Amino acid sequence: MYLFIAEDSYYYTPRIINQLKKKYGLKKIIPVNAGRTLEEGIQEYLNLLAKDPSYFGKIALISPVDISSTHSAYSKSAFLEKVYLRNFYGVSTVFQKSKNISAENILSEKFGVKFVKPKLTLKDYGGAERLAHEVNEILIKERYGLPVQGFLVAGIPGAGKSFFAECLSGELNRFMIELNLAKFLEYDQPLLMVDNFFDFIANSGDNYVIRIDEIEKMLKGEEIKNIFGRLLTQISGFGERSKSKVFFVATANNLSELMKEHPEFARSGRFDYLLYLTFPDESNARKIFGLYIDKMNKKLHSYIIPKMIKDANNKNLISSADPNSIRGQVYLLAKKGVPYEEISKRINFSFNVDETIHYSLMIYRDGCVVKNRYVYTPVEISYIVNKVFIDKILSGKKESDIIKEAVSKIQPIQFTLKGAIDNLEGKAKDFRRI
Numbered sequence: 161m162y163l164f165i166a167e168d169s170y171y172y173t174p175r176i177i178n179q180l181k182k183k184y185g186l187k188k189i190i191p192v193n194a195g196r197t198l199e200e201g202i203q204e205y206l207n208l209l210a211k212d213p214s215y216f217g218k219i220a221l222i223s224p225v226d227i228s229s230t231h232s233a234y235s236k237s238a239f240l241e242k243v244y245l246r247n248f249y250g251v252s253t254v255f256q257k258s259k260n261i262s263a264e265n266i267l268s269e270k271f272g273v274k275f276v277k278p279k280l281t282l283k284d285y286g287g288a289e290r291l292a293h294e295v296n297e298i299l300i301k302e303r304y305g306l307p308v309q310g311f312l313v314a315g316i317p318g319a320g321k322s323f324f325a326e327c328l329s330g331e332l333n334r335f336m337i338e339l340n341l342a343k344f345l346e347y348d349q350p351l352l353m354v355d356n357f358f359d360f361i362a363n364s365g366d367n368y369v370i371r372i373d374e375i376e377k378m379l380k381g382e383e384i385k386n387i388f389g390r391l392l393t394q395i396s397g398f399g400e401r402s403k404s405k406v407f408f409v410a411t412a413n414n415l416s417e418l419m420k421e422h423p424e425f426a427r428s429g430r431f432d433y434l435l436y437l438t439f440p441d442e443s444n445a446r447k448i449f450g451l452y453i454d455k456m457n458k459k460l461h462s463y464i465i466p467k468m469i470k471d472a473n474n475k476n477l478i479s480s481a482d483p484n485s486i487r488g489q490v491y492l493l494a495k496k497g498v499p500y501e502e503i504s505k506r507i508n509f510s511f512n513v514d515e516t517i518h519y520s521l522m523i524y525r526d527g528c529v530v531k532n533r534y535v536y537t538p539v540e541i542s543y544i545v546n547k548v549f550i551d552k553i554l555s556g557k558k559e560s561d562i563i564k565e566a567v568s569k570i571q572p573i574q575f576t577l578k579g580a581i582d583n584l585e586g587k588a589k590d591f592r593r594i
Contacts, residue, residue, distance in 0.1 A: 161205065162220035163227075164189070165348075166245040168253040171222065180220075184243075187218040198227045226348050244349050251360040263360055271357060274338040278330035284451060285320060285327040286444035286538065287594050294433055295331055302405045308432060309395060310408030312375075314415045314588055315437030316581060318537035318573055321411040324437060324594075325371040328409060334367035341378055344387050351390050358394045362402040375410040376418040392430070415587040436591035439533035439574065440541075442517060448538050449513045452545040457509050460486070464553070465503060469494045484556025511548050511559055520544075520567045528574045529581045535572040543570050 162184060170176060177189050188208065192201035201221045208215045226242065247253050251263045251270070267273040282288040282295070301308045311328070313321050329336035344350040344357075361368060372378075378388035395408055410431070412418045440448060468487060471477050472494035481488040486507060493503050517534065524535040536544065547566040551557065574581045 161202075161217075161240055162186070163240045163242050164220055164222040164245055165224070165226050165242060166222055167224050168245070168247040168255075170248040170254045171245055177222075180222075184220065185218065186220050187215055189220045189222050191223070192221050193223040193225060193227050198223075242348075244352050246352075246356060246359075250363060251356055263364065267357065267360070270343075271353070272340045272343045273357075276326070276329070276336045276338065277334075278326040278336055280323075280327045280330040282327050282331045284330075285324050286440050286447040286451070288324060288327060290594065291328075291435075295328070298332070298407060298432075308405075308407060310370075310410070310431055311433045311435055312410050312412065312431040313435045313437060314412045314418075314584075314591060315435075316439070316537060316573065316584060317413060318539035319437035319439075320538040321413075321437055322371065322373060323538070324435075325369065325409040325411065328407075329369035329371075332367070332369060332407065334369055334405070334407075336369045336371055337361075339370055339372050341372065341387050341391060342384065345383055350383065350387050354387055354390045354394065361404055361406060363404070365403045367405040369407045369409060372408070372410045374413055376412050376414045376421075395430075415584055419587055434591045436588035436593050438585070438588075438593050439530050439535070439537060441532075442534050445517060445534040445536070445541065446513055448541045449516070449545060452542050453510060453513075456545060456549045460507070460509050460549075460553075461504050465490055465507060466500060469500060469503065482554070482556035486553045488556065509549055509552060511552070511563060515560065516544065516548075516563050516567065519564060520572075523567065524572050524575050527578075528572060529578050529585065530574060535574065536570075537573060540570060540572060 164171070164180065166172070171180070172191065180189060181187065190196070190201045190204055192198050196204075198221070205215075205219045205221075208219060221240075249257050249263075251266050252261065256266060264273075264275045268275065282291060298308055300306075313324060315321050326336060341354075344353050347353045361370070372391070375388075378384050378391075408431075468490040472491050478491050478495075481491055483489070483492065486509070490503060490507060493506065498506075520535050525531060528535050544566050547570065548562055551562045551566070552559075555562070
């Protein structure tokens with residue numbers, strides 16, 4: 161007996177029920193899970209069969225969910241042959257479409273997919289501006305209907321692989337979709353759900369960057385491998401059938417595992433570009449320091465200074481503030497009646513980046529694997545900036561002492577994980593370094 165699993169109310173109309181009966185050679189389709197249990201539906205089938213044996217093999221059940229999964233007697237029984245019916249609008253049902261429920265919201269709820277419109281560009285990722293030629297090539301390919309597969313981005317932990325994808329998405333001025341393939345495993349027919357997802361993307365007519373993080377994790381377990389294989393199939397032929405412009409960015413932390421299980425990833429064709437995000441050179445390290453310093457300044461002026469001005473009459477807070485710290489300086493100015501605009505002009509967060517770079521190279525470079533680059537990753541640079549920022553707000557210590565303390569406390573990953581970094585650097589010999 162067929163069990164049609166149809167979420168969409170479209171399939172419950174008399175016209176479509178008749179179409180299903182004709183297609184599958186049926187005399188009757190019995191709805192269940194809508195005032196009628198699975199057992200009641202099967203009992204109705206047996207009653208009809210008792211009255212008329214010609215109904216044998218000519219009756220099916222239809223339900224919005226797989227109700228057999230909660231019945232151990234039927235979940236794996238050959239008695240029920242499950243047929244999954246796709247929604248009329250792909251991801252959306254007829255009802256959801258009529259209520260103007262966006263496909264983005266449905267995808268977020270079903271698959272944990274995040275839709276983000278980044279404001280960043282490649283200028284925000286130090287060194288990535290060198291990819292201007294590749295980005296222009298992507299746009300030209302898309303313009304003339306040539307296939308675009310995307311980036312495979314490998315790199316050391318903390319190099320900013322996910323951040324790079326955001327910057328690329330912003331550069332291309334399109335939504336970024338964060339895709340979690342493991343979410344598809346929650347469904348009885350995960351491959352069908354993968355197809356539904358990509359059907360929506362292909363037919364939406366919008367432009368996206370689809371980011372798949374830590375793709376090597378998709379290699380563990382047969383079920384997830386099957387989903388991963390379907391994903392690769394979708395990526396390979398996507399441009400030929402899609403009304404949308406879609407660019408894929410797959411990231412990998414464990415390049416050794418990825419190349420062992422799927423060496424074809426490094427071959428030309430699966431992805432257009434193979435990128436390896438390593439440690440920044442000194443010039444780009446300065447830019448990255450500058451980006452994070454600017455970010456802290458925005459926080460200082462938009463939230464921290466206004467909050468400190470309100471606290472300027474709190475005697476306990478004032479008495480505990482170091483007069484040479486940012487906090488102490490803001491309290492003093494606010495007590496004098498200096499307005500916020502003037503305080504914001506006078507108080508800024510900055511520190512000597514050249515001294516920071518020089519000191520960190522002096523104490524760490526000899527112990528690092530990659531000696532022709534800066535010692536810290538972009539994420540580690542953010543830790544340095546954050547540590548200095550907090551110390552400058554709270555303490556009145558000399559800037560040079562604050563810098564040395566921050567650098568001494570935050571040891572570079574390539575200093576502490578030499579073997580792993582050395583192995584990763586060797587595996588990435590065919591990748592373009594950024």
